[in-house]
Amino acid sequence: MNNIIFYLLLFFLVGSAAAAVFSENLINSLISLSVFSGLLVIIFVFLQAPDVALAEAVIAAGITTTFFIIAINKTCDLEDSESQNES
């Protein structure tokens, strides 16, 4: 039972990481990164490390996503990237 849960978690981790890397729009990549960090918390809990999981939940799921959203919103021109993605 442990093997099935662990392989399913790793499969989902690789899928969400590939969706974050190979997406052409920056917003879609950022949303996939949020799912990736939440999945990493579950994997650290599964590997019996609750303190690392707590730090991961604060840093990756909270601070990194918020900083990336504000930084992309202030620097990048979102209208051009969306029009390039649709064409």
Added chain:
Amino acid sequence: MLGIIIIVNLLAAIAAFYRVLKGPSVFDRIAAVDSIGIMFLVILVFMSYYFERQIFMDVALVYGLLLFIDILIMAKYFGKTGSESR
């Protein structure tokens, strides 16, 4: 029995990840991320009983509070840029 229910909840999260990959707009993806996050919260509470260690409940509490900030900031900033572009 608890292991089977964890696997079923994980398969439900993988099925909701389809909407993150193929959403027509940004807001569909954010709604899917909200549902996936609460499924992860349920899986964390299940794992606290699956391994019989009660410390794991704190991780679920912290992750639930941070998910709320995450969704709220996504909705605010992406909605503003979407209204400017239209």
Added chain:
Amino acid sequence: MNDFLHFLRVLLFYYFILSGTFFLISTAIGMIRFPDFFTRLHAGSKCLVAGGGSIFIGFIIYEGLSPVSLKLLLLIAVLFAINPTAVHALARSAFHSGHLPVSPGQLSSKKETGKEQSDE
């Protein structure tokens, strides 16, 4: 008598767990199959709160009276407070940025309207 109470507690625990799992699976199916953004948001709001709250109530019944039970009660209060707030903010932001709900006459040809809305 004490044995019977323990059996009843385990039975009620599995009842709440299985009903909550059913609600979470129905959330995933609704997130895939529904045609519009606002209907997907409806699936993500109601079924999700029902499923999570049902599962946490099941764990409170299984645990009894202990500090972990208080922590689960706090988790239920957090879930009931944050998920409608987040969904309301999301729907308000989407409505102000130009999304409109699909009228019932358009549901028969939902694929064409979906493509038209994504192209705009």
